[in-house]
Amino acid sequence: MAPPNPGLTHLSNALATPEQLSASSSLIDGVPSDLEASIRCAGTQLTQAAGVLLHLSQDIIAQAIVIFTRFWLGADGGSLRIYSVKDVSAAALYLTAKLSFQPTSPRSVLNVYTLLLSQEASPLWFVNPRGAPKQPPSADSYTLTEGGYQSARLILLRIESVILRTLSFDTHVALPHTIALTYLQTLGVTDSAVSRRTPNALAVAAIYLASREQDCKLVDGEWWEVFDVDREELGFLVVGMKSTEGFMRAETEKWKGPGKPIPLVVEEVDAEIERSQMMQEGE
Incomplete structure (x- = not known):
């Protein structure tokens, strides 16, 4: 990424180059640009919702969203066919909070993401297109077991290190x-x-x-x-x-209409690409 103005470092951000904006790692790996836009948009909404449930201040959440977005930029960025959006979102939020005055524990972060990604309990339209459940779901549907927590914690810390390496440890964000x-x-x-x-x-x-x-x-x-x-x-x-309002309205109609969740993990992304290819071949 292009470095910020050296005279205004505290007020400037590193800017994406035209090359980074035109060719992402995901696009190179065969993810259609419209699908990539939908997934990354859902990832920012997931980060926002998780930050709210964790009672983080809006500036911390906004910084996490910027870090999340930077990770996917350019041919050297993360690919949606290698890294799951849900993991990168959680790691970006955990990393940003850790560097702030409101650090939060891995267990709190993972508990919140387990809830938000539960198709039985999630209030997020792109996870649960049918809408939030009218009756409180069983806690078992969104509660991590101790073994599940330990496994998820290792993934969280690994993705945190991947984000740092990808961004060359430049986590500065000016809002x-x-x-x-x-x-x-x-x-x-x-x-x-x-x-x-x-x-x-x-x-x-x-x-x-x-x-x-x-x-x-x-x-x-x-x-x-x-x-x-x-x-x-x-x-x-x-x-x-x-144009943002129109884009979000189109995204809602595109995914909520068919009643299918937006793919947020690698396996779901691969399945969606394969499904789209089969539909095109059938036509």
């Missing part, structure tokens, strides 16, 4: 939340509605969208240039952010 609030103060905006609605995205584009949605008047002129963002870049980011 836009604090930057956005600083920019709002610089612009003289005190509208709490705008501040609350600033999403986890690049700060300037988030402020632009939130201010328009709340009909909040900002300063005259092209204020975004003060923060080193040109009009073309701002427009690209705004379009990208506004």
Whole structure:
């Protein structure tokens, strides 16, 4: 990945190169790009849900999602035909929490993931397309045995080391939340509605969208240039952010409609690829 601006290291992230974005290890291994996008999207949602159940702060969860996403980038990144999304998600969250002021134990992480990945107990639509159970399921369906825990713990620690090696031990993540609030103060905006609605995205584009949605008047002129963002870049980011809702709606219809879970382990990914190939041959 391209290194961040050396003068703004604490405010910058390493950026993916065009080559990393165009050819992932998963794509090279035969995973269709649309399937890869669905699986990685589900992985970020799984990470978010697990972080909430572990009572981690949102900035820790967001950092874990960035680490999770970086792992799959480029030909040297992880492949969905080698590493299971559920394992990488758990390891990214465990690693990020361990480096923060809210470390959590392997047992807590694994217990939460066992619950979220249980097709009988999970509230996640992409794990349990039928919806959360109306009656509380048996605890046996989402409780790790001691032997199961020890085995899962070894996998968690192994994948943690794989993530670190893949990222060259660069776990720095700069989030836009604090930057956005600083920019709002610089612009003289005190509208709490705008501040609350600033999403986890690049700060300037988030402020632009939130201010328009709340009909909040900002300063005259092209204020975004003060923060080193040109009009073309701002427009690209705004379009990208506004397209997120449509993408998620399409993903829900694509997977929840047929009522099948998104594959989150290697064996399920292989089976889905084989099924798709057989359908194409049948046509």
